[in-house]
Amino acid sequence: MKLLGILTILTAALQTVQGQCVLETSIPCTITQWGMDYGKSCVDEETGKSNIVRAVGLDCRDVAVKLKYKICKGNHFDRAFTFNTDTTWGRLRGDDVGLALSSIPESAVCVSEPIYTRINTCDTRTAFGLQVEATTPEGSFCRSYTHENIIPDENENPVTVQTCELETSINCTIKEGDVDKPCEGNIFYNEINPTTCVSIPVEFKYEICKANATQETTTYYFNDNRNRTSASLRISDNNATFMALNTSSLSEMCRSKIVNTTISACEGPVTALLDARARIGNDDPYCNSYSRLYIIPSVRTKEPSSTPTSTPSSKPSPTPSSKPSSTPSSTPSSAPSSAPSLVCETDLDDWTFRLNGLAGRGCGWVGNYPYDRCTGSAKDACKKTCCGIN
Numbered sequence: 001m002k003l004l005g006i007l008t009i010l011t012a013a014l015q016t017v018q019g020q021c022v023l024e025t026s027i028p029c030t031i032t033q034w035g036m037d038y039g040k041s042c043v044d045e046e047t048g049k050s051n052i053v054r055a056v057g058l059d060c061r062d063v064a065v066k067l068k069y070k071i072c073k074g075n076h077f078d079r080a081f082t083f084n085t086d087t088t089w090g091r092l093r094g095d096d097v098g099l100a101l102s103s104i105p106e107s108a109v110c111v112s113e114p115i116y117t118r119i120n121t122c123d124t125r126t127a128f129g130l131q132v133e134a135t136t137p138e139g140s141f142c143r144s145y146t147h148e149n150i151i152p153d154e155n156e157n158p159v160t161v162q163t164c165e166l167e168t169s170i171n172c173t174i175k176e177g178d179v180d181k182p183c184e185g186n187i188f189y190n191e192i193n194p195t196t197c198v199s200i201p202v203e204f205k206y207e208i209c210k211a212n213a214t215q216e217t218t219t220y221y222f223n224d225n226r227n228r229t230s231a232s233l234r235i236s237d238n239n240a241t242f243m244a245l246n247t248s249s250l251s252e253m254c255r256s257k258i259v260n261t262t263i264s265a266c267e268g269p270v271t272a273l274l275d276a277r278a279r280i281g282n283d284d285p286y287c288n289s290y291s292r293l294y295i296i297p298s299v300r301t302k303e304p305s306s307t308p309t310s311t312p313s314s315k316p317s318p319t320p321s322s323k324p325s326s327t328p329s330s331t332p333s334s335a336p337s338s339a340p341s342l343v344c345e346t347d348l349d350d351w352t353f354r355l356n357g358l359a360g361r362g363c364g365w366v367g368n369y370p371y372d373r374c375t376g377s378a379k380d381a382c383k384k385t386c387c388g389i390n
Helices: 002-019 376-387
Strands: 023-026 029-031 062-073 081-083 089-092 110-120 126-135 141-150 166-174 188-190 199-210 220-222 230-235 241-243 254-264 270-279 287-295 298-300
Touching (some): 023 141, 199 270, 230 254
Parallel strands (some): 166 287, 188 298
Antiparallel strands (some): 023 062, 029 062, 126 141, 199 254, 230 241, 270 287
């Protein structure tokens, strides 16, 4: 009987040991700072030294990190672990982080909750900890505690901050015929027949490049706000069209966007704009680049394509058809000092002027023919405005 009692006690003790649950806690820290070892552990696993270091020649700066408060089962993987919320907590710099974790379900092995914060490179120490107490449905109790410190390294493995450099460009090419030509200077307005407006197929290429060839593998992160990084195209008086550039980041040397459209030779100016703003890391300075392309169709008078098809129907009259109505009232007091000029005295080229309000009848059209082309009610204003002739 005595032996049986001893065996009963030993069996109960063994069942108690086998029923104890086991918890494992950890708080892995990961750098989430753009351009500063993104995704790397805050602490080197081999050396145990901090990967958060003060950059040589720079002041103190914040480094973005993610702390992952993680709780895992060490046994009884098919049972639920319920946390005691009064004695389970996560802390950062002595403050409670407000973990929302309450249990590990039967179907899970681990649960975790990320906390995002910043560690200053001049901090002497950043402490964070995790304590968990849990029970199983059978009443087994287990407890785990983890405490970590991050101490920035100021002397070894210095980090240098890179400054981004951007270049932008816009090119327009006429896509007509066998040979591509630049749009500038090759789109003409036909003044002989201004009602014939030809639509010319063109291609706009918007391009953003890293200006520093040594940063080929460095990722640039763009500010995609429309007022910061944008491409637009405005034809004549129409509203500007904004286009997506897919520039949330730039890992290659250049990124370009092709826009195919048409330009009418009779339309007003075409304006293309490209504005880019980017940086390498959250706390790094921005770099900017801006490009503008302005295209105005040129005026060109074409020579006649063929000779006249018929002769005049009558000969010119050799004598005047009528006599003057009256004789001059007085004689000139002196002879003219020079013959009147048939060309412009001064090429003023006022681009706002339009003869009689007609399109295509500006000072560029008047050219050196003021006495032939300045006609109608505005002829005097035309001569004065375009040629300086009073």
